[in-house]
Amino acid sequence: MSPIPPPPSVTARTRPPRSFAAFDPTTVDDLDDAALDELPFGVVCLARDGLILRYNLAEGRLARLDPSTVVGRNFFTDVAPCANTEDFHGRFRALAEGTTGGTSVRFSYVFDFRFGAQNVDVEIVRAPGAPRLYLLINRRQFLPERTGPEAREPAPRQSDLVADEAARGILRNRYAERVLSTPVVLFELLANAFDKQSAAQWRTIAHDWGLAAGRRLVIELETAGDDEIPLGDRPMREVVELVSDLLRDQGWGVVTFDLAESARGVLRLEVESSALVARPGRHGRRCHLLAGMLEGVLNHLAQRRLHVEELSCACTTGRPCEMIVVGESRRELAIRLAAEGRSFDDVVATLEAGRADESGG
Amino acid sequence: MPTNPAVDPARPILRGVSPRDAERPAREVLTAVPWDGARRRDTLPAAAFLAAIRG
Structure with missing residues (x-):
């Protein structure tokens, strides 16, 4: 039996609005992989011959392809044959060879996938002083799979690109994101390890970890609908x-x-049946990761830096975990009051008194 | 002590907002919150506003 080949090297990945209207495309080459992954629209970096050099998280999520398995392949022949047309590849070539003026070109296009077609806006940007170009791809509309004469060759599935991944211990969700099937006790074990090794840092690290996860969650949320309505423009209830x-x-x-x-x-959040609360315990608060995730989402919606802090946890109260959402200026005080075990009402009253103190003196 | 309290299915996911605000865009609702704790100024009554701009 031939040995199972090693997985290809994994490129770093990452945040959100759905449109690149407010994004300066000339700066894209300055962004590292983590920053590219925080963008809410697809970004693909190509060499002049079409070889994929970088492929961000949003593009992977929307094309349902793992960025780590498309880097090193040819975009036009291996990954997006539907783009191998004069309308797309021809524009790319002209910009790459400098036979067209300007440093970027923008147009609308339809991508064909086996799971459906997508109306997109594409901007091709030539990296200043470097032999590479960037595709910025903004989804405008999700459509059913095209089967008529207008349909082009669809993009391959992840399983077409890399066969038999399950045999190599690779599990994927429906968006081809690699997932892990493991009991949630893994989180408790991690928290316990921190308790032993570096208890004072657990809150900060778990919260920061959650914040990064919350930014990725925003991409999920912004691309969840079948329309192009940004999350923030949808009704609060929805x-x-x-x-x-x-x-x-x-x-x-x-x-x-x-x-x-x-x-x-202030807002109050409650989490019932938190996955981070495995059993009753001496630990006061276990859900900093979730607090960070919710902070990432609320920052995006409120368009400003907020802070979410867990006040009480089901592991000690037996009631749903309770969190408070405050503005950035109240962050430090809220963290301190939460660490003291204050109730929501007490925290709110103290925050207001703090402000009154500031005003008074 | 239970750590997974039963979820009351009748408990709404969104509470403390008027039906009108619940249907307003989320960004509008959340940007209207006085996050630094400053109280919102009361809106001038229309008559006072008109008097003010008319001098």
């Missing part, structure tokens, strides 16, 4: 359902949003 349903379907528990105190500059 957005809350989308967020809560997504987290529930991923197995994190049920998140509810209480805006009753929003006029005082």
Whole structure:
């Protein structure tokens, strides 16, 4: 039996709005892989011959291909044969060879996939002073698979690119993202390891980890609908359902949003059945990861830096975990009050008193 | 002590908002929150506003 080939090297990946209208395309070559992965639209970096050099997380998610398995392949012949046309490849070549003026070209196109077609806006940008070009791809509309004469050769599936991945211990979800099937106790074990080794850092690290995960969650949420309506333009009720349903379907528990105190500059979140609470324990708060994830989503929606802090956890109260959402200026005080075990009402009153103190003196 | 309290299926996921706000765009609702804790100024009554701009 031939040995199983090693997996290809994995490129780094990453955040959100769905359109690149507000993005300066000339800066794209300056971004590292992590920054590219934070963008909410597809970015593919190609050599002049079409070889894929970089492929960001959003493009992988939307094309349902793992970035680590497309890098090193030819975009036009191996990964997106539907783009191997004069309309697309011809424009690319002209820009790559400098036979057309300017440093970028923008046009609309239809991508064909086996799971459906996509109306996209494409901008091809030539990297200044380097032999590579960037495709910035913004999805405008998701359509059924085209089968008529207008259909072009569809992009391959992940399983077409790399056969028999399951035999190599690779599991994927429906978007071809690699996933891990493991009991949630893994999170508890990690938290326990931190308790032993570096207990003081656990809150900060788990929160930061969650924030990064929350930014990726935004990409999921922004691309969840079949239309092009950005998340923030959807009704509050619908957005809350989308967020809560997504987290529930991923197995994190049920998140509810209480805006009753929003006029005082705070929101209350509750998480029922949190996956991060395995059993009752001496640990005061276990859900910093989830708090960070929710912060990432709320930052995106509110278009400003907010902070989500867990106040009480089901592991000690037996009730749903309770979190508070505050503005950046109240972050430090909220963290301190939460660490003291204060209740939501107490924290809100103290935050307001803090402001009164500032005003008074 | 239970750590997975039963979820009340009748409990709404979104609470503390008027039906009108629930249907407003999420970004509008969340950007209107006085995040730094400053109270929102009361809106001038229309008559006072008109008097103010008319001098």
